[in-house]
Amino acid sequence: DNLRVAVVGAGRMGADHIERIHSRIVGARVSAVVDIDAERARSAVAQIPGAQAYSTPAEAYASGTVDAVLLATPGFLHEDALLEALEQDLPILCEKPLTPDAESSWRVIEAEQKLGRQRIQVGFMRRFDADYAKLGKIISGGDLGELLMLHCRHRNPGTPEGFTNEMLINDSVVHEFDVVRFLTGEEITSVQVRLGKASRNAPEGQHDPQQVLLETASGVLIDVEIFVNAQFGYEVATQASLESGIVDIGADHGPVTRTAGRVGGDVTPGFEERFGDAYDREIQSWIDAARRGEVGGPNAWDGYATAACCEAGVRAQASGEKVAIELNEKPELYR
Ligand code: ISE
Numbered sequence: 193d194n195l196r197v198a199v200v201g202a203g204r205m206g207a208d209h210i211e212r213i214h215s216r217i218v219g220a221r222v223s224a225v226v227d228i229d230a231e232r233a234r235s236a237v238a239q240i241p242g243a244q245a246y247s248t249p250a251e252a253y254a255s256g257t258v259d260a261v262l263l264a265t266p267g268f269l270h271e272d273a274l275l276e277a278l279e280q281d282l283p284i285l286c287e288k289p290l291t292p293d294a295e296s297s298w299r300v301i302e303a304e305q306k307l308g309r310q311r312i313q314v315g316f317m318r319r320f321d322a323d324y325a326k327l328g329k330i331i332s333g334g335d336l337g338e339l340l341m342l343h344c345r346h347r348n349p350g351t352p353e354g355f356t357n358e359m360l361i362n363d364s365v366v367h368e369f370d371v372v373r374f375l376t377g378e379e380i381t382s383v384q385v386r387l388g389k390a391s392r393n394a395p396e397g398q399h400d401p402q403q404v405l406l407e408t409a410s411g412v413l414i415d416v417e418i419f420v421n422a423q424f425g426y427e428v429a430t431q432a433s434l435e436s437g438i439v440d441i442g443a444d445h446g447p448v449t450r451t452a453g454r455v456g457g458d459v460t461p462g463f464e465e466r467f468g469d470a471y472d473r474e475i476q477s478w479i480d481a482a483r484r485g486e487v488g489g490p491n492a493w494d495g496y497a498t499a500a501c502c503e504a505g506v507r508a509q510a511s512g513e514k515v516a517i518e519l520n521e522k523p524e525l526y527r
Contacts, residue, residue: 195283195479196223198258200249200273202236203227204352205287206264208464209475213262214240216472220260220479224252249273253280260482262475263287267362271296278303278311283482285475287315288370289502290495292362297499298520301492305525310487313478314495316370318428320477321470323441327432328375330439337435339376342414344368345429345442347422349462350393357398360418361385361505365404368416369501370494371430378408379497383504384514393421404505405514425459426466493526 197220199210206227213222226246227233233245246252249261253276260283263273267289274291277284278300290312291297304311318324331339346364355363372380386403394400401419408414429442448457460466474489481488497519504515 195220196257196259198224198252199262200226201265202232217475223257226252267292274300275303284312285478289362289366290314291499293503294500297496301496304492310491312492313487313489316490317467317470317474318371319374320473327441336437339434341433343431344416346418347427348420349425351420358506362502365418369498372414376408376412380406380501382407382514382516383508385508426462
């Protein structure tokens with residue numbers, strides 16, 4: 193039997209997931225689309241036989257047609273929606289960030305603990321990207337020695353209306369927070385943000401680009417260039433320095449053509465293209481695990497730990513100081 197999924201939020205990412213579940217994911221179908229914009233919900237379900245549009249999650253749950261929830265609303269709306277879905281004891285895929293700060297994420301952790309089992313998977317799709325997975329294996333394999341530094345480049349062509357300065361951290365660098373934890377197997381202990389010369393292409397209120405400096409528990413140093421109005425296209429690339437080798441992933445590769453005195457290839461336009469396969473694997477893993485009553489990827493603890501980094505990162509943006517990150521003790525449920 194197909195798992196009946198309610199997609200909450202039918203914006204850019206929600207619409208992408210609706211299409212994905214409808215056309216590629218095995219063992220699930222979209223039964224409900226929830227959006228406060230009734231027109232957007234209606235047009236999202238128009239192509240999906242059997243799916244109904246709702247304006248609140250409560251109405252969708254009351255219909256009795258929801259076995260699992262995919263939350264694709266903006267991060268500041270996640271806490272209430274998560275608590276409501278946990279009350280229904282449903283498997284949840286929550287797009288990042290879990291919530292934008294540590295305290296609200298901790299409330300979510302406490303609610304999940306009351307259920308006594310993990311229900312929440314967080315949408316850190318980079319863990320399902322083939323290159324990041326290979327880099328993780330190279331690092332943990334140990335043949336190149338210890339990991340010493342990571343150099344991360346995170347560039348977007350532009351930002352949607354309403355993308356605030358804090359969202360550079362909460363919506364964009366949050367992926368590096370998770371990737372660093374994934375690659376090192378350690379927690380991040382501090383964050384500093386340097387604001388240098390700003391691009392004139394950045395909208396009012398955004399200082400772009402920014403340099404974000406991180407440290408992990410064992411002293412691995414990480415620098416992130418977050419540049420969200422980079423114009424040229426989309427690029428997420430990482431270089432790892434290990435004791436006896438340097439590993440690069442993510443820069444655009446072939447086909448590269450040399451002709452008529454020029455050399456060139458295509459630049460990836462956006463995250464849907466760069467991470468399309470990763471999203472497919474992520475959602476399939478979520479569905480497969482949900483059918484067994486489990487979580488198939490990064491969990492609420494990963495969401496909480498990265499939310500603590502976001503909160504510290506936003507403080508670091510404002511102060512220019514290095515901000516230490518301290519986490520609560522990891523509950524048994526996530527060990
Ligand atoms: C967006 O929300 C994403 O998740 C993308 O992966 C990231 O590159 C972008 O900066 C975010 O706004």
